[in-house]
Amino acid sequence: MKKKFRSSCLIASVLDLLGDKWSLLIVRDMLLNRKKTFKEIAASAEGIATNLLSARLKLLESLAIITKRKLSGNKKENIYLLTEKGIDLAPIIMEIVLWSDKYVREYNTEMLPYDSININKALVIEGVQKSYRAFVNEIIG
Amino acid sequence: MKKKFRSSCLIASVLDLLGDKWSLLIVRDMLLNRKKTFKEIAASAEGIATNLLSARLKLLESLAIITKRKLSGNKKENIYLLTEKGIDLAPIIMEIVLWSDKYVREYNTEMLPYDSININKALVIEGVQKSYRAFVNEIIG
Numbered sequence: 140m141k142k143k144f145r146s147s148c149l150i151a152s153v154l155d156l157l158g159d160k161w162s163l164l165i166v167r168d169m170l171l172n173r174k175k176t177f178k179e180i181a182a183s184a185e186g187i188a189t190n191l192l193s194a195r196l197k198l199l200e201s202l203a204i205i206t207k208r209k210l211s212g213n214k215k216e217n218i219y220l221l222t223e224k225g226i227d228l229a230p231i232i233m234e235i236v237l238w239s240d241k242y243v244r245e246y247n248t249e250m251l252p253y254d255s256i257n258i259n260k261a262l263v264i265e266g267v268q269k270s271y272r273a274f275v276n277e278i279i280g
Numbered sequence: 281m282k283k284k285f286r287s288s289c290l291i292a293s294v295l296d297l298l299g300d301k302w303s304l305l306i307v308r309d310m311l312l313n314r315k316k317t318f319k320e321i322a323a324s325a326e327g328i329a330t331n332l333l334s335a336r337l338k339l340l341e342s343l344a345i346i347t348k349r350k351l352s353g354n355k356k357e358n359i360y361l362l363t364e365k366g367i368d369l370a371p372i373i374m375e376i377v378l379w380s381d382k383y384v385r386e387y388n389t390e391m392l393p394y395d396s397i398n399i400n401k402a403l404v405i406e407g408v409q410k411s412y413r414a415f416v417n418e419i420i421g
Contacts, residue, residue, distance in 0.1 A: 144388045146325035149380035150308050150373060152388045160299045167291050184287040202387075224383050231379060232291060234372040239290035242365050246343075247285045247293045 156202060161187055161195050163235075166204065166228050169221050170271055175278065176216055199225070210278070220275050229264045297343060302328055302336050304376075307345065307369050310362050311412055316419065317357055340366070351419070361416050370405045 145151050157163060168174040168183055181192055196219060199205040204225040207217050240255040286292050298304060309315040309324055322333055337360060340346045345366040348358050381396040 144390065145327070147388070147390045147392045148305075148308070148325065149377045149384070149391060149394055151305055151326055152384045152391055153376050153380045154301050154304060156384065156387070158299070158301045158304075160295050163295060163299075164289075164292055167289070184289065185292055186286070227379060227382070231372065231375040234375050235294050236290045238368060238372060239294045241368070243290070243293045243297065246297070247288070249285070249288045250290060250293055251288045253290055 156198075159195075161185075161191060162199060163228070163232070165192070165195055165199060166221065166225055167232060169205070169219065170226065170229060170232070170267065173271075173274055175218050175220060177219075180219070204228070208279070218278065220278065221271065226268050226271055229268050233260060233264050297339075300336075302326075302332060303340060304369070304373070306333070306336055306340060307362065307366055308373060310346065310360065311367065311370060311373070311408065314412075314415055316359050316361060318360075321360070345369070349420070359419065361419065362412065367409050367412055370409050374401060374405050 144155050164183070164185060164187075165180060168180050172183075174180045174183070177189075177192065177196070180196075181187060181189055187195075196205065196207070200207055200219075202224075203222055205219050205221055207219055209216070210218055236253060237255050237260070239250070240253045244250050285296050305324070305326060305328075306321055309321050313324075315321045315324070318330075318333065318337070321337075322328060322330055328336075337346070337348070341348055341360075343365075344363055346360050346362055348360055350357070351359055377394060378396050378401070380391070381394045385391050
């Protein structure tokens with residue numbers, strides 16, 4: 140993966156790689172909604188165009204955030220799974236959810252409810268990550 | 281601020297508002313580097329085009345993430361300061377820094393050093409926020 144970075148800043152560098160409107164939503168689909176095929180991800184509510192989804196899956200694979208494989212029972216369909224690097228995006232996603240719950244609700248009145256006040260952040264992140272790892276083990280056996 | 285959202289998802293809604301390559305960097309410039317004028321922010325290493333910076337400052341102001349004001353001693357220059365909503369982006373920025381330090385360094389060899397292993401995350405966030413609030417008080421008196 141060759142890529143031009145805008146600066147030596149740690150934050151800018153992440154945005155250079157993943158700072159588009161779709162990459163993190165694909166990670167969300169996989170981590171929180173257990174999506175693992177092109178078809179499943181393409182069916183998400185935001186309606187990503189299939190050519191964009193193709194490009195983003197290639198990007199995420201080139202960054203080793205996801206892996207692509209075929210299962211022994213089905214040689215036709217690609218299965219996408221998050222790596223540990225991808226699973227480690229959970230804390231960023233958690234903080235986005237908390238900020239969103241607190242500040243974005245007033246702009247998007249259709250937003251899903253979220254009981255952010257009563258959660259233990261570290262426990263939720265750990266739970267999500269553990270449970271995704273179990274899902275991966277179940278899929279790849 | 282009228283805006284079309286792609287879905288009812290809390291994560292997608294934040295990306296709909298701030299999911300571009302510049303908005304969060306402007307918040308970084310203000311929160312971590314104490315930048316407060318157009319000129320100071322425009323001088324950042326990433327080299328944002330002035331028309332883009334103008335547009336992003338307007339966006340951040342419309343979202344009440346920053347405020348624009350003039351100081352009594354200088355009626356010509358606009359001063360931009362983060363609101364509490366903007367200061368509350370610190371935990372998202374912190375998690376991005378930690379993920380970047382761990383996983384992006386291999387792609388951007390010029391990246392600044394960061395001693396993420398030895399930090400207390402909550403303390404760093406609190407320190408950054410407190411110190412920015414003191415800066416704001418100093419500016420607006």
